[in-house]
Amino acid sequence: MPALPRQRREPSGGIKFVEMSNRKTKSNILVRAESLSQVQRILRERFCHSTHGELFGVQVQYKHLIELLKRTAIHGESNSVLIIGPRGSGKTMLINHALKELMEIEVSENVLQVHLNGLLHINDKIALKEITRQLYLENVVGDKVFGSFAENLSFLLEALKKGDRTHSCPVIFVLDEFDLFAHHKNQTLLYNLFDISQSAQTPLAVIGLTCRLDILELLEKRVKSRFSHRQIHLMNSFGFPQFIKIFKEQLSLPAEFPDKVFAEKWNENVQCLSEDRSVHEVLQKHFNVNKNLRSLHMLLMVALSRITVSRPYLTSADLMEAHQLCSMDSKANIVHGLSVLEICLIIAMKHLNDIYEEEPFNFQMVYNGERRIRYFLSGTSLMPENTNVLIDYSPEFQKFVQRKAHSVYNFEKPVVMKAFEHLQQLELIKPMERTSVNSQKEYQLMKLLLDNTQIMNALQKYPNCPTDVRQWATSSLSWL
Amino acid sequence: MPHLENLVLCRESQVSTLKSLFGERHHFSFPSIFIYGHTASGKTYVTQTLLKTLELPHVFVNCVECFTLRLLLEQILNKLNHLSSSEEGCSTEITCETFNDFVRAFKQVTTAESLKDQTVYIVLDKAEYLRDMEANLLPGFLRLQELTDRNVTVIFLSEIIWEKFRPNTGCLEPFVLYFPDYSIGNLQKILSHDHPPEYSADFYAAYINILLGVFYTVCRDLKELRHLAVLNFPKYCEPVVKGEAGERDTRKLWRNIEPHLKKAMQTVYLREISSSQWEKLQKDDADPAQVKGLSAYSHVELPYYSKFILIAAYLASYNPARTDRRFFLKHHGKIKKTNFLKKHEKTSNHLLGPKPFPLDRLLAILYSIVDSRVAPTANIFSQIASLVTLQLLTLVGHDDQLDAPKYKCTVSLDFIRAIARTVNFDIIKYLYDFL
Numbered sequence: 001m002p003a004l005p006r007q008r009r010e011p012s013g014g015i016k017f018v019e020m021s022n023r024k025t026k027s028n029i030l031v032r033a034e035s036l037s038q039v040q041r042i043l044r045e046r047f048c049h050s051t052h053g054e055l056f057g058v059q060v061q062y063k064h065l066i067e068l069l070k071r072t073a074i075h076g077e078s079n080s081v082l083i084i085g086p087r088g089s090g091k092t093m094l095i096n097h098a099l100k101e102l103m104e105i106e107v108s109e110n111v112l113q114v115h116l117n118g119l120l121h122i123n124d125k126i127a128l129k130e131i132t133r134q135l136y137l138e139n140v141v142g143d144k145v146f147g148s149f150a151e152n153l154s155f156l157l158e159a160l161k162k163g164d165r166t167h168s169c170p171v172i173f174v175l176d177e178f179d180l181f182a183h184h185k186n187q188t189l190l191y192n193l194f195d196i197s198q199s200a201q202t203p204l205a206v207i208g209l210t211c212r213l214d215i216l217e218l219l220e221k222r223v224k225s226r227f228s229h230r231q232i233h234l235m236n237s238f239g240f241p242q243f244i245k246i247f248k249e250q251l252s253l254p255a256e257f258p259d260k261v262f263a264e265k266w267n268e269n270v271q272c273l274s275e276d277r278s279v280h281e282v283l284q285k286h287f288n289v290n291k292n293l294r295s296l297h298m299l300l301m302v303a304l305s306r307i308t309v310s311r312p313y314l315t316s317a318d319l320m321e322a323h324q325l326c327s328m329d330s331k332a333n334i335v336h337g338l339s340v341l342e343i344c345l346i347i348a349m350k351h352l353n354d355i356y357e358e359e360p361f362n363f364q365m366v367y368n369g370e371r372r373i374r375y376f377l378s379g380t381s382l383m384p385e386n387t388n389v390l391i392d393y394s395p396e397f398q399k400f401v402q403r404k405a406h407s408v409y410n411f412e413k414p415v416v417m418k419a420f421e422h423l424q425q426l427e428l429i430k431p432m433e434r435t436s437v438n439s440q441k442e443y444q445l446m447k448l449l450l451d452n453t454q455i456m457n458a459l460q461k462y463p464n465c466p467t468d469v470r471q472w473a474t475s476s477l478s479w480l
Numbered sequence: 481m482p483h484l485e486n487l488v489l490c491r492e493s494q495v496s497t498l499k500s501l502f503g504e505r506h507h508f509s510f511p512s513i514f515i516y517g518h519t520a521s522g523k524t525y526v527t528q529t530l531l532k533t534l535e536l537p538h539v540f541v542n543c544v545e546c547f548t549l550r551l552l553l554e555q556i557l558n559k560l561n562h563l564s565s566s567e568e569g570c571s572t573e574i575t576c577e578t579f580n581d582f583v584r585a586f587k588q589v590t591t592a593e594s595l596k597d598q599t600v601y602i603v604l605d606k607a608e609y610l611r612d613m614e615a616n617l618l619p620g621f622l623r624l625q626e627l628t629d630r631n632v633t634v635i636f637l638s639e640i641i642w643e644k645f646r647p648n649t650g651c652l653e654p655f656v657l658y659f660p661d662y663s664i665g666n667l668q669k670i671l672s673h674d675h676p677p678e679y680s681a682d683f684y685a686a687y688i689n690i691l692l693g694v695f696y697t698v699c700r701d702l703k704e705l706r707h708l709a710v711l712n713f714p715k716y717c718e719p720v721v722k723g724e725a726g727e728r729d730t731r732k733l734w735r736n737i738e739p740h741l742k743k744a745m746q747t748v749y750l751r752e753i754s755s756s757q758w759e760k761l762q763k764d765d766a767d768p769a770q771v772k773g774l775s776a777y778s779h780v781e782l783p784y785y786s787k788f789i790l791i792a793a794y795l796a797s798y799n800p801a802r803t804d805r806r807f808f809l810k811h812h813g814k815i816k817k818t819n820f821l822k823k824h825e826k827t828s829n830h831l832l833g834p835k836p837f838p839l840d841r842l843l844a845i846l847y848s849i850v851d852s853r854v855a856p857t858a859n860i861f862s863q864i865a866s867l868v869t870l871q872l873l874t875l876v877g878h879d880d881q882l883d884a885p886k887y888k889c890t891v892s893l894d895f896i897r898a899i900a901r902t903v904n905f906d907i908i909k910y911l912y913d914f915l
Binding site for chain 2: 044087179331411418442
């Protein structure tokens with residue numbers, strides 16, 4: 001039985017004590033594994049699946065929203081509001097919090113909620129069916145078929161009146177990905193919802209969530225005029241010190257955690273981390289790129305997945321490696337895996353771009369340019385004014401190509417074409433216009449989607465790069 | 481897991497990263513994971529092997545196979561159904577037309593006993609084809625965990641980097657994982673792994689070394705290299721089988737195989753000839769140059785006038801019209817030097833591609849290059865039409881322009897030189913770019 005390094009100081013003892021302590025460490029491992037599993041469960045749910053997290057720095061907006069909802073639920077007032085904020089800024093969390101608080105009030109027993117999503121309900125027919133379903137009105141609708149959307153919708157809402165004509169259930173509509181609803185035909189659903197919210201029929205609250213700041217320009221005039229122009233903006237307006245506080249709070253275990261001793265140690269560790277300089281650096285780098293909570297959650301999740309029973313507490317090294325994993329340059333990674341021939345093609349294209357200032361090229365030009373430039377680099381004389389890249393079938397060129405030292409790069413044209421097509425498949429080069437049947441592959445104009453710094457950086461890391469290829473890349477043809 | 485390491489070579493760190501991300505069965509994981517890397521870098525194989533070995537409930541779908549929305553969604557649902565109800569045999573097939581129906585059906589299927597409380601994995605292979613399907617499909621799958629409120633993780637496998645997938649208005653960002661390409665050492669290890677039992681591992685490893693020496697600078701694709709290794713191994717063993725060399729005579733074996741591999745690069749690697757033709761070639765020991773390739777060009781035998789029409793078309797495409805006088809008139813008189821400042825032109829016509837030319841010009845050039853008198857009969861015109869059908873010429877412009885059709889010549893320089901050689905015509909003398 002391997003002995004684990006002890007966390008607590010044990011008094012020295014005899015053999016019997018060692019046996020007992022071995023048993024203790026075994027049970028310690030079990031207890032620790034159980035606690036770790038719990039920790040993982042809680043934190044993973046918080047990072048990956050939370051729609052009921054805590055709110056940071058949005059108290060004003062929250063108050064505004066909950067007031068509005070209360071007015072609809074309690075006083076029967078119809079309202080509409082748009083919640084606007086970039087991706088990951090907490091719009092869904094805000095509305096979920098507000099609805100949860102609303103439902104806890106006694107008076108809100110008969111408030112109905114309808115949740116629609118622009119990604120799922122891609123046209124008004126589907127949206128209407130979903131509204132019917134969520135309001136449990138399928139038995140009421142039955143076989144009734146109406147002409148227009150407005151008639152359908154008003155029938156549904158009429159059906160929600162309980163007995164007394166004056167008491168009707170307030171309905172709260174939450175429309176996620178609101179900008180996608182604005183792309184439906186004639187914006188019928190939006191028009192009708194806002195219309196009902198303006199005319200004094202069923203008390204209706206329409207809440208739209210969107211990431212587009214220019215959402216109002218997407219709405220038609222008649223829809224826009226019925227909208228109350230109320231907007232709540234969530235702008236991730238916290239600074240770096242608050243970001244660190246959020247980091248600490250997100251990693252801490254709640255007070256209800258069963259293993260109190262472990263939870264205390266864990267939270268202490270988190271406190272140490274939030275004061276550690278290297279962790280600050282990592283967080284600063286992360287904060288500079290992406291402020292929102294979702295990306296922080298991704299970073300923490302990757303760091304969290306590295307803890308094991310033998311290393312049960314997070315360290316700053318975990319966070320640094322997690323940050324590195326999350327911020328890799330993907331194009332550089334792809335270039336790393338190309339064959340030498342493909343790298344030569346990319347360098348030839350880079351030189352063509354330098355010479356001809358980003359004009360599009362085709363395969364034939366690259367193939368010849370490559371040979372021409374290597375011809376130049378081999379030290380043979382070439383008049384500087386000769387700027388055209390052209391097949392030179394003169395005898396000296398043939399001799400050059402057959403020279404032994406360069407025979408390793410003397411590939412047949414179809415082989416080079418296959419490498420070129422592979423680059424096209426990886427979308428590192430792109431045709432300028434769609435391929436037509438009439439034109440040959442070699443003459444189709446292309447564009448390179450890598451820029452010079454990316455190419456040079458990738459070449460630095462390229463494994464076993466042949467020296468003459470590297471020299472060719474860095475040679476500046478400044479006399480051209 | 482030692483068993484897993486034997487199945488999946490040289491991918492230990494990726495396997496351990498994925499395992500640690502998956503966590504335990506009931507834990508939540510990322511809503512979506514995006515795995516990218518070069519072709520044949522093991523993405524599909526590692527993911528499938530890992531999920532099968534750990535016996536996690538998963539559905540594996542290929543987006544090339546399911547190229548429409550309906551096919552994709554129905555296949556996922558039906559496979560999930562099979563997972564959750566393994567004893568009852570074939571239950572009814574689920575139909576699903578929109579993503580909304582999919583979400584509702586998914587919620588229902590995952591309430592089954594065998595799938596509850598566990599993370600369900602949906603793996604979408606060749607995910608780059610999702611970009612061309614409906615616009616709500618990719619963002620929908622990225623958010624599937626949130627939309628269905630279930631414990632599900634969607635894994636995307638692709639060759640293309642994530643930046644090219646991102647929709648314009650943004651989406652829920654997946655966790656991006658890179659599968660690095662195999663280094664040359666790794667390739668050697670993996671290729672040496674499938675050596676036939678009759679020969680020793682060292683013998684095969686030496687063969688792989690030679691193969692990589694020839695092909696590594698051109699191609700790093702594991703699948704291609706394995707194919708080439710299998711095809712060429714019998715030729716490598718030939719001297720040993722015939723008794724001319726022992727297993728350790730590396731120089732002799734190398735000298736035998738190296739020209740063969742170079743030939744393979746120009747034929748089998750390019751799929752110019754099929755693998756069965758290549759194997760026959762090795763057995764019969766015929767000269768590879770005599771083999772008829774698969775491409776159309778090597779099978780074309782044109783009649784006499786057609787060859788001249790093709791040559792005339794090539795000249796018309798690649799020579800500018802103003803130089804026709806110099807090439808094709810017997811007495812062209814004085815040519816001013818100013819016409820010929822080719823050194824100031826930026827690129828030659830051979831780099832830009834063929835230019836369209838009218839029929840009259842083709843016939844004019846044809847009459848001048850053919851020695852005997854050619855009458856403009858229907859015979860000639862029908863030969864032009866058959867050249868268009870063979871796609872050696874293409875018709876440019878509208879079909880309804882009957883009086884002045886324009887053509888373009890779409891053959892390569894090597895092909896036309898071969899044709900010109902068969903009629904003893906020196907085409908290089910008549911080409912403007914080679915003056």
